[in-house]
Every structure is written in C-alpha cells, then in structure tokens.
Amino acid sequence: MNTLRNKSILFLTTLLLSSLGASAQTTGGVSEQDLLLALIATMIVVALVSLLLVITIMVLVRQKKAALTPEAAAAAATTSGWSWLKEKLTDAVPVEKESSIDMGHNYDGIRELDNNLPPWWKYGFYASIVFAVLYFGYYQMFSDWSSEQEYVAAMQEHKEVRAAYLARQVDMVNEESVTLLSDAAGIAAGKTIFQANCVACHGADGGGNAIGPNLTDQYWIHGGSIKNVFTTIKYGVLEKGMTPWQDILKPGEMQQVASYILGELQGSSPAAPKAPQGDLYTPELEKEEAPDDSTSVALAVQ
Ligand code: HEC
Known part of the structure; x- marks a missing residue:
C-alpha cells in the first residue's frame, strides 16, 4: 500500500517536472509582455513543483521513520498519509484531544478551542510582512522610482514600437500599393x-x-x-x-x-x-x- 503510494507520488512529480520543461520552451514570445507572462507562468509552475517535492520528501521521510521504529509504524498504520499531511499543514489538534485546548467558553453548545494558526497561513503572513518592508523600502525610500516616470517610459516605449511599425509599413509597399512620392x-x-x-x-x-x-x-x-x-x-x-x-x-x-x-x-x-x-x-x-x-x-x- 505504502509503496504503491510512493510510486504514484513519484510518478506525479515526474509528470509535473516534464510539463515544466515543456512550458519553459514556450518562453520564446514576441513581445516583452509575452515573456513576462511566460515567466510568471513558469514561476507558478516552479512553485507548485517545489511544493509537491516538499510534500513528497515529507511523506518519504515519514515512511522511512515508520520502517525504523515500531511505534512510528503503529502510528503510520492508524493514520492515513493524507490526514497526517493535513495535520502537518494545519497544526490542528485532533478531535480526540480537543479537550486539551478547550477554552472553557461554551455558547449554546459551541465551544471555543485554542488552536494554533495553520503554519502555511502563518508563514505566508510572515513572508508578506518581509515582502512589504522590501517593497516599501525599494519603491518608496531608496530607489527614485515614480509612477510618473514609469508612465513616461511606457509612453516612450510605445512611441518606439509605433515608429518601428510605421517604418515597416513603408517597406510593405508593393507594385499594387505603390504611389508616387512627392516629398x-x-x-x-x-x-x-x-x-x-x-x-x-x-x-x-x-x-x-x-x-x-x-x-x-x-x-x-x-x-x-x-x-x-x-x-x-x-x-x-x-x-x-x-x-x-x-x-x-x-x-x-x-x-x-x-x-x-x-x-x-x-x-x-x-x-x-x-x-x-x-x-x-x-x-x-x-x-x-x-x-x-x-x-x-x-x-x-x-
Ligand atoms: C546592369 C545594368 C543595369 C543596371 C545596374 C540598372 N539597369 Fe535599369 N535597365 C537596364 C536595361 C538593359 C534596361 C532595358 C530593359 C529592356 O530592354 O527590357 C533597363 C530598364 C530599366 C527601366 C525600364 C525602362 C523602360 O523603358 O521601361 C527602369 C525604370 C530601370 N531600368 C530602372 C533602373 C533603376 C532604378 C536602377 C538602379 C536601382 C537600374 N535600372 C539599374 C540595365 C540596368
């Protein structure tokens, strides 16, 4: 049972990795915007693959442990891999041990529990704080970036693209469309x-x-x-x-x-x-x- 799960996880990982390779080949876009989109898509895929790899490693480590100690083997036998993973990601106290975190507040039978914040949420929150500091520092304090400059640069870029387009149009003339120049x-x-x-x-x-x-x-x-x-x-x-x-x-x-x-x-x-x-x-x-x-x-x- 466990080896079957191992194999399916490894198979899924390989599948995702190969799709990553395929999407990396599509980054030969025309415009800068296409490249940026392809980059973002690739980054999302990389993030998903990394997550899957971490989960795979966690599951494998758990099974390795289970093979080593009899207690862990017994624990692994009673909990399914999925609920174990959920437990790791949410850090929630199992229902059987709920009384240990009961706050003693009971509202019409609805009890208040003192669960920890889910780790995935907590670390995401910390990461966003770090990001906010870096972002604020970069854009508001230390670089001379301004939205006005960005606008001017974007308009400049557009002008160049337009000029290049018009130049190409000039070279589109053929014997059907050619006209006598008088300038x-x-x-x-x-x-x-x-x-x-x-x-x-x-x-x-x-x-x-x-x-x-x-x-x-x-x-x-x-x-x-x-x-x-x-x-x-x-x-x-x-x-x-x-x-x-x-x-x-x-x-x-x-x-x-x-x-x-x-x-x-x-x-x-x-x-x-x-x-x-x-x-x-x-x-x-x-x-x-x-x-x-x-x-x-x-x-x-x-
Ligand atoms: C290697 C010699 C040579 C060069 C170089 C050359 N031509 Fe010609 N061109 C000729 C000849 C020979 C004819 C006559 C073709 C015929 O009798 O059908 C001709 C005919 C023409 C005609 C048609 C004249 C008519 O009475 O219908 C035009 C227009 C023309 N050339 C323009 C040019 C232009 C513009 C260039 C340069 C970009 C050029 N040629 C370079 C040899 C040349």
Whole structure:
C-alpha cells in the first residue's frame, strides 16, 4: 500500500517536472509582455513543483521513520498519509484531544478551542510582512522610482514600437500599393539610391548609355506609371540586362528611386540622351487600363 503510494507520488512529480520543461520552451514570445507572462507562468509552475517535492520528501521521510521504529509504524498504520499531511499543514489538534485546548467558553453548545494558526497561513503572513518592508523600502525610500516616470517610459516605449511599425509599413509597399512620392526627402533619397546603383547602365543624368535606356523621356518599354516603373525595378528584365532589385533594395527604397525617376529625371534634359525606346506613355492611357474608375468608363461610353 505504502509503496504503491510512493510510486504514484513519484510518478506525479515526474509528470509535473516534464510539463515544466515543456512550458519553459514556450518562453520564446514576441513581445516583452509575452515573456513576462511566460515567466510568471513558469514561476507558478516552479512553485507548485517545489511544493509537491516538499510534500513528497515529507511523506518519504515519514515512511522511512515508520520502517525504523515500531511505534512510528503503529502510528503510520492508524493514520492515513493524507490526514497526517493535513495535520502537518494545519497544526490542528485532533478531535480526540480537543479537550486539551478547550477554552472553557461554551455558547449554546459551541465551544471555543485554542488552536494554533495553520503554519502555511502563518508563514505566508510572515513572508508578506518581509515582502512589504522590501517593497516599501525599494519603491518608496531608496530607489527614485515614480509612477510618473514609469508612465513616461511606457509612453516612450510605445512611441518606439509605433515608429518601428510605421517604418515597416513603408517597406510593405508593393507594385499594387505603390504611389508616387512627392516629398523632397523621399525624392532626395531616391536620387542617392540611383547614383549608387543605377548610373552604370542608365547614366548619371538618366540619359541612358550603350546598356540601359533613357529614363528621362516619355517613352517606356515596360510602361511609365509608378506601378510599371516600380515593377520593372523590382523584378528587373534579366534577359535584357536589367537587374532585379527586390533582394537588394527595400520596397520603400524602390518606391523612392522610382519616384525620383518619374518625379525628377523624367522631363529633364540629359547631356547625351539616348534615342527613345518603347511606347509613348501618357497618364490617360493608364486610366483606360483601369476600368474600375467609373468616370473613365463613363467617358469611354460617351
Ligand atoms: C546592369 C545594368 C543595369 C543596371 C545596374 C540598372 N539597369 Fe535599369 N535597365 C537596364 C536595361 C538593359 C534596361 C532595358 C530593359 C529592356 O530592354 O527590357 C533597363 C530598364 C530599366 C527601366 C525600364 C525602362 C523602360 O523603358 O521601361 C527602369 C525604370 C530601370 N531600368 C530602372 C533602373 C533603376 C532604378 C536602377 C538602379 C536601382 C537600374 N535600372 C539599374 C540595365 C540596368
């Protein structure tokens, strides 16, 4: 009977320990908050496991004692492991010996007993006193922590997260969502990218050379809308010698350089312009290609 109980307790402990290992693996959270939650959960599991270990050790020690002395063996035989454990945790006087702690106060048959406080409660209370002293000392006396500072820090952190999110949004542009930038900073950034990557084949002023076509005229081989130009830059035309830039430039950068080409290079007068290639691109043509624009459809019907 006892060995069976031993085995089941050991089995339960092993089970809990292995679940602890499993929960420890889930701490690879994304945000700090996730990590904190995982940490708290792990701490709770650790506390439960520790409690179980202590109980296991207590039970094992008791059984070891029972095996050594005949009196203890007799005592162990009369009390079940559970009631013994309850006794240890509550420190309550057994019902048979109640008279020893009777205070002599009897109210309509309800007697007052002078039981000790349950140890688990008492030590919890002491621990909370120690915690309160440490907590008060840390937060109110010795550190310069204030809830206002914490608020400011939290807002700062939020701002950074938001800025990072917005930066990611910029780099979410693709050939469907890309728009022509008109801000000076975006165009200037596009110019820098162009000078660093594109001049070898398109010329420093975009006029084209033996390899690449003129980017300043109204004629485009692959279309002259912002979406067309972005697409050409992104996927390239490998067989004609135009590099695909999608793995080299970020989407936001491809948008900037495309906007620089259409917003500044196009219409400028390069020193030695290469003869136009492709078709004359006019923005109206693009409207015709977009039938979901109800006004252009209406115009076409007239
Ligand atoms: C290795 C040479 C080379 C480099 C570097 C290069 N291009 Fe090109 N590019 C070409 C060639 C060649 C074509 C013509 C492709 C064709 O004929 O289909 C072209 C075409 C284009 C077109 C389409 C022109 C049209 O008429 O439709 C755009 C836009 C363009 N390049 C932009 C860029 C940008 C922006 C960069 C730098 C980030 C760049 N290119 C770098 C060789 C290059």
